[in-house]
Amino acid sequence: MNRYLSPRRLTRGVLVTVALALAVIAGAALAQEVQLETRVFEIARQLRCPTCVSESVSDSSAPIAQQMREIIQTQLVEGRSDTEILAYFQTRYGDWILLDPPKRGVHLVAWLLPIIVGVLAIGVVALLARRWLANSRRPIEASPEELARVRRQLGTTSTQVEEPGTGGQN
């Protein structure tokens, strides 16, 4: 057996190594591109498309939304943070451009109101439930005439419809 590599084998080995290296580099570049695109859409999701109705910049195919995504991408490549990019659009459009209103000033109403309403609703439901439970436990008041009418309608004997509060036989 020949202990030395033949030139043919050597060439093949080099080619395989180069191909593998290229595949790794291409994969890394692709992964980086996908990661960048994901970040672009993450930021775009927080911005309102100016020319659309209730659509974010990430969902819209309007020319202005496409341009806004391009601006986001350029600024990300330049190394700007998410906050800086959002502020860029905010200085041009005001708070309106943000789909999540900022947690300050009058915008706090949008954040706090659902919580306040939720707490109130739970309180009201709890209060009503307590009242319903108390009512269900209270013995039913019925006059002897009403009892007689029920017995008549049910066609039962007096033992099957007990006096209220005495506990019926099931």
Place this chain on the structure above:
Amino acid sequence: MKLQRLLIPLAAVALLGTLFVFGLLRGAPDKDIASVYLGNAAPGLQMALYERYQPEYGATLDIAEHAGKPMVVNFWASWCLPCYQEAPILQEYWRQYEDSGVLFVGVHTQNREGYAAGRDFLSQFGLTFPNGFDPDSAISIDWGLYGVPETFFIDASGQVLLKHIGPVTPEVMDEQLRAMLR
């Protein structure tokens, strides 16, 4: 007793109904959103002009070179129907105020592939004030535009007096031009 029980649900329904009617009647909420530039300096604007304006204004228009002039900056698109409605009005007022030092500027925007359609629009209305193309809507974004048409009225100090959303009318033009030239 029965009425008392119904009072809270009835009040809740009445409140929701009132909010619903208010929501329906308050019109387009976006039209109420004031520009962040209102009362502040207008942003810069540099754009390539359509060929027909180049002999007089050059290949590129930079409004910074016209500082000190009151300006009417109109954003339009060839696909926008209200823009067809306002184009003759803008041309008419440009003709009237051209010599009083006011600069009218038209920006064809939000129409990526629309260069040629914009050229046809300009020919159709014979607009003689400088108009340029904003293919990537970058100027639109810089000016905080919501849609088209929108028109900014800027006084001689460069301060934005009004952003008018929708097609301009003779009433709006009269009022704003008077304020700009005061």
